[in-house]
């Protein structure tokens with residue numbers, strides 16, 4: 396897998412667009428945008444947002460090669476909040492980059508930022524400087540003849556990016572869960588995609604209920620004879636879906652890419668602190 400370096404890009408908010416009751420698109424632009432690497436799929440970036448009242452976005456710009464160590468050394472009250480998002484679309488000709496925010500009932504710094512920003516506000520991302528890079532998770536093995544995509548609203552921007560990228564005619568079975576049917580989107584693709592939209596009004600849904608994505612997956616035949624699965628969303632849901640595919644459906648674990656995009660009752664700061672503690 397490519398491990399191209401990442402860099403800080405200081406951008407501006409161009410506009411925000413309400414896509415539906417649960418989705419807000421923030422379109423970024425600015426002089427540096429042409430240098431952002433992008434080859435589609437589930438391209439992840441880090442978004443840095445200021446504390447309320449802060450005028451500048453405090454990140455270790457001068458030490459981008461060691462940004463993670465440098466960012467940890469900064470005081471939490473001063474350094475910008477860091478959250479992970481997907482490049483929904485990069486239009487280099489127009490100088491525009493879209494991030495789609497799944498709005499949720501306990502908005503943290505990033506979702507709150509998205510709802511309050513105005514055109515001209517600054518936005519800083521840590522993004523790739525090469526098109527193929529380590530921030531892409533969707534890597535089907537060579538023999539793959541079909542794909543299965545499953546995720547909640549937080550994964551919809553990545554699912555949209557993967558569908559837009561898939562080669563023409565690729566059989567693709569897709570399960571997406573949102574909280575409101577009005578958030579279902581048209582997902583342009585040349586793949587032969589069978590998309591099932593699930594609606595559950597509460598996110599996260601009560602832990603006592605079976606996960607709607609798992610219920611739907613149990614009833615879904617695996618596509619093709621050598622499928623590759625990509626799963627993202629709430630961490631425990633993602634683990635349950637992966638367990639089902641590997642344990643009950645017999646999929647080779649190397650053919651299942653799974654990523655917890657968020658965890659119930661835990662902010663990304665908590666997840667970062669856990670990651671730091673685990674490596675200490």
Ligand SMILES: Cc1cc2nc3c(=O)[nH]c(=O)nc-3n(C[C@H](O)[C@H](O)[C@H](O)COP(=O)(O)OP(=O)(O)OC[C@H]3O[C@@H](n4cnc5c(N)ncnc54)[C@H](O)[C@@H]3O)c2cc1C
Pocket residue numbers: 439478479480481482494495496497498499500501502503504505506507548549550552553598599654655656657658659660661662663664
């Ligand atoms: C690789 C990757 C790509 C991602 N891409 C996107 C993307 O394109 N769009 C997107 O919207 N999200 C995306 N996410 C998820 C996003 O990073 C998290 O939802 C993040 O926690 C949001 O930050 P926040 O400041 O709003 O909330 P936080 O401060 O992190 O959390 C506050 C509270 O909200 C809860 N929470 C967080 N996210 C959700 C959610 N989605 N639904 C319900 N409750 C939630 C937490 O459990 C916590 O209790 C991605 C995550 C990863 C790892």
